[in-house]
Amino acid sequence: MFIKLVNPWWFRLLSNRFSCLHHHRRRRREPSRRTLKVINSDGQVTIYDRAVHVSELLNQFPKHMICRSDSLYIGRKIPPLSMDDKLRLGHNYFLFPQKVFQSALSFVTIASFANARYSSPRLPNKAAACQPFYVEKSEFGCLRIRVSDEFIRELMEESKTKDGVEESCSSSSVCTTPQLQKQYALLVGPSGRNWKPKLETIREKKKRKVWGFGLKRKKKSKPKIKIKSSGKS
Numbered sequence: 001m002f003i004k005l006v007n008p009w010w011f012r013l014l015s016n017r018f019s020c021l022h023h024h025r026r027r028r029r030e031p032s033r034r035t036l037k038v039i040n041s042d043g044q045v046t047i048y049d050r051a052v053h054v055s056e057l058l059n060q061f062p063k064h065m066i067c068r069s070d071s072l073y074i075g076r077k078i079p080p081l082s083m084d085d086k087l088r089l090g091h092n093y094f095l096f097p098q099k100v101f102q103s104a105l106s107f108v109t110i111a112s113f114a115n116a117r118y119s120s121p122r123l124p125n126k127a128a129a130c131q132p133f134y135v136e137k138s139e140f141g142c143l144r145i146r147v148s149d150e151f152i153r154e155l156m157e158e159s160k161t162k163d164g165v166e167e168s169c170s171s172s173s174v175c176t177t178p179q180l181q182k183q184y185a186l187l188v189g190p191s192g193r194n195w196k197p198k199l200e201t202i203r204e205k206k207k208r209k210v211w212g213f214g215l216k217r218k219k220k221s222k223p224k225i226k227i228k229s230s231g232k233s
Contacts, residue, residue, distance in 0.1 A: 033090040036048050036088065039156055040156075048087070054086070055084070066095050067101075075104050076104055076144070078100065080101050134146045
């Protein structure tokens with residue numbers, strides 16, 4: 001089976017980290033047993049110190065579904081939790097749009113978890129440091145690739161952070177001193193609209209054509225016709 005990769009950093013991720021597919025899991029950062037974390041697809045993180053019903057969250061986020069963070073497998077659909085299920089303390093959960101659950105999980109789907117506004121060709125730093133995939137054996141003895149929940153979590157959370165500082169970085173990369181930043185703020189204004197120069201129409205004056213080496217062409221004079229009379233007296 002051939003997989004076509006369309007995202008630049010995903011190509012480098014798979015080529016440089018192909019050795020990440022192994023049977024021995026590395027130690028992962030265990031969530032606190034006293035809290036549970038819900039990560040939205042746009043990177044927003046909500047922490048609860050109590051058990052929460054799925055229906056309670058879905059009322060706030062229509063057209064979304066919730067899944068456990070450790071239930072993402074390449075080539076398989078993500079199993080959503082039902083409305084009657086309860087989120088338990090000590091676990092992490094993902095809140096995705098319903099369309100994510102309609103098809104099998106692919107590398108392209110994982111790439112879409114990153115915020116759309118994060119357009120850098122490089123993989124976010126924290127996500128790049130995580131173990132992205134694990135190979136596990138199913139109960140039937142088949143191998144399957146599980147996507148690291150820590151990798152997805154860092155990918156979405158960091159894209160949210162990048163999204164928040166993107167506008168300030170765009171100006172600070174040019175305005176390197178406090179004085180320049182102050183002048184930039186005065187120029188842009190509180191509304192955040194960029195200054196644009198006023199464009200005026202330039203009218204062109206008609207000029208006479210120039211011929212040769214800067215010599216103006218002379219008007220041709222009409223030849224005078226002389227009529228000879230041959231009258232006899």
